[in-house]
Amino acid sequence: DTGVSQNPRHKITKRGQNVTFRCDPISEHNRLYWYRQTLGQGPEFLTYFQNEAQLEKSRLLSDRFSAERPKGSFSTLEIQRTEQGDSAMYLCASSLGYSEAFFGQGTRLTVV
Amino acid sequence: AQKVTQAQTEISVVEKEDVTLDCVYETRDTTYYLFWYKQPPSGELVFLIRRNSFDEQNEISGRYSWNFQKSTSSFNFTITASQVVDSAVYFCALYYSGAGSYQLTFGKGTKLSVIP
Numbered sequence: 001d002t003g004v005s006q007n008p009r010h011k012i013t014k015r016g017q018n019v020t021f022r023c024d025p026i027s028e029h030n031r032l033y034w035y036r037q038t039l040g041q042g043p044e045f046l047t048y049f050q051n052e053a054q055l056e057k058s059r060l061l062s063d064r065f066s067a068e069r070p071k072g073s074f075s076t077l078e079i080q081r082t083e084q085g086d087s088a089m090y091l092c093a094s095s096l097g098y099s100e101a102f103f104g105q106g107t108r109l110t111v112v
Numbered sequence: 113a114q115k116v117t118q119a120q121t122e123i124s125v126v127e128k129e130d131v132t133l134d135c136v137y138e139t140r141d142t143t144y145y146l147f148w149y150k151q152p153p154s155g156e157l158v159f160l161i162r163r164n165s166f167d168e169q170n171e172i173s174g175r176y177s178w179n180f181q182k183s184t185s186s187f188n189f190t191i192t193a194s195q196v197v198d199s200a201v202y203f204c205a206l207y208y209s210g211a212g213s214y215q216l217t218f219g220k221g222t223k224l225s226v227i228p
Contacts, residue, residue: 031214033214033215033216035216040220040221041220041221042116042203042205042218042219042220042221043157043203043216043218044218045215045216045217048214048215050214055214056214056215058215089155091157093157098145099162100147100159100162101159101216102159103149103156103157103158103159104156105154105155105156106155106156108155
């Protein structure tokens with residue numbers, strides 16, 4: 001297992017379009033997290049899954065954002081009607097219980 | 113409310129110098145975890161260390177050492193004999209398991225540049 005994998009690595013989209021990102025966690029990890037990072041800032045929490053259940057959502061996750069983790073394996077994060085303010089690095093992480101979270105390389109979204 | 117403050121935005125050192133990155137945290141919980149992550153230019157956050165709130169022993173791992181002091185709510189990170197490969201952004205983060213929350217709260221990071 002090579003760690004947390006995120007696809008695509010980069011995405012450029014026009015304002016108003018929908019985008020979807022995928023995260024494949026470390027296989028035995030039951031917890032999965034999405035974070036957003038803008039330039040010069042630390043990652044900000046978006047949402048958390050334990051297995052397939054979405055247990056926590058940040059207020060940053062507006063109704064244009066939706067995340068799923070079918071069958072408790074990979075996860076997708078969809079942004080509808082993208083806005084320029086959505087431009088950021090989207091990071092996925094996974095952990096086993098309360099152990100440390102391991103992060104993927106992120107998907108950099110640019111909305112033009 | 114949880115908060116992590118990394119007051120140093122950017123630090124530059126010459127190779128082989130020692131450098132300390134400061135981290136101050138705020139939490140009302142008695143049980144929590146503190147982390148340091150490294151983010152090289154490639155973008156991936158690399159886990160360095162986790163400490164729980166009941167273990168104040170300092171830790172050393174090679175050139176890296178961590179000083180956890182609950183009395184001052186600090187969890188500082190020292191790199192001894194810095195190398196160019198240490199150049200990265202370093203994040204301190206806080207996790208607590210109370211109130212059903214599972215999120216890491218990150219500081220804004222300290223960008224370390226090691227000059228050859």
